[in-house]
Amino acid sequence: MRDVLRALLDLQEVDREIYRVKEELRRLPKERDRRRADLEAKRARLAEFEAETRLGKVKLKELEDLATQQRQRMRKLETEAMASRQDAASVAAYQHEIRSVKKEIGEAEEESLKLMEAAEAQEKLAAPLRAEIEADQKVFDEFMANAEKEAAAARKRLDGLLAKRKTRGVEQVEPNVLRDYEQILEARDGLALAELDNRICQGCYINVPPNVYVRLARGLELVRCQSCDRILYLRD
Numbered sequence: 001m002r003d004v005l006r007a008l009l010d011l012q013e014v015d016r017e018i019y020r021v022k023e024e025l026r027r028l029p030k031e032r033d034r035r036r037a038d039l040e041a042k043r044a045r046l047a048e049f050e051a052e053t054r055l056g057k058v059k060l061k062e063l064e065d066l067a068t069q070q071r072q073r074m075r076k077l078e079t080e081a082m083a084s085r086q087d088a089a090s091v092a093a094y095q096h097e098i099r100s101v102k103k104e105i106g107e108a109e110e111e112s113l114k115l116m117e118a119a120e121a122q123e124k125l126a127a128p129l130r131a132e133i134e135a136d137q138k139v140f141d142e143f144m145a146n147a148e149k150e151a152a153a154a155r156k157r158l159d160g161l162l163a164k165r166k167t168r169g170v171e172q173v174e175p176n177v178l179r180d181y182e183q184i185l186e187a188r189d190g191l192a193l194a195e196l197d198n199r200i201c202q203g204c205y206i207n208v209p210p211n212v213y214v215r216l217a218r219g220l221e222l223v224r225c226q227s228c229d230r231i232l233y234l235r236d
C-alpha cells in the first residue's frame with residue numbers, strides 16, 4: 001500500500017498544479033462574461049435614456065408645430081374680429097375663440113417647458129453613464145488583451161504539466177483507486193491526499209478516531225478521512 005500511496009503522492013504533486021491551471025483557465029472566461037454582462041447592462045440603461053430623450057424630442061416638435069398653427073389661427077381670428085367689429089355679437093364670439101386658442105397655446109408652451117426640463121434631467125443621468133461606459137470599455141479591452149496572454153501562458157503550462165504527469169507512475173495504481181483519487185481531486189479543490197498529523201487530517205483539520213490511525217499505520221489498505229473523504233497518509 002505504501003507504493004500506491006507514494007505513486008498517488010507523486011501524482012498529486014503534478015495534479016495539484018494541473019488543477020490550479022485549469023481553475024485559471026475556467027476563471028478567465030467567467031470573468032470575461034461577468035465584465036461583458038456588466039457593460040451590456042449599462043449600455044441597455046443608456047439606450048433606455050436615449051430612447052426616452054428621442055421620444056421627448058418628437059413630442060416637443062409636435063407641440064411646437066401645434067403652437068405655431070394656433071398662433072397663425074389666432075392672427076386670422078384677430079383679423080376677422082377686426083373686420084366685423086360693427087357686429088357686437090360676432091366680436092364677442094371671436095374674442096371667446098381667441099381666448100380659448102390663447103389658452104391652448106399657453107398649455108402647449110407649458111407642456112414644452114416640462115419636456116425640456118425632463119430632457120435636461122435625463123441628460124444629467126445619461127452623460128456620466130456614457131463616460132462610465134467608455135471608461136469600462138477601455139478596462140474591458142485591456143482585460144481581454146491580458147486574458148488572452150494569460151490563457152495562452154496557462155495552456156502552455158498545462159501542456160507541460162500533462163507531459164510531466166505521464167512520467168509519474170500512474171500505471172502502478174489500480175484503475176478503481178485512480179478513479180476514486182480523481183473524483184476526490186475534483187471534489188476537494190485539487191487536493192485528494194491529506195497527511196494525518198497527530199491524528200488530525202491536514203486536509204480538513206478534523207480529529208480522526210483512533211482506529212483510523214491504527215488502520216493507516218498498519219499500511220494494508222487505503223484509509224480515507226471520514227470528514228473530507230481525502231486519502232490519508234503518514235509522513236515517513
Ligand SMILES: [Zn+2]
Pocket residue numbers: 194201202203204205206225226227228229230
Ligand atoms: Zn479530512
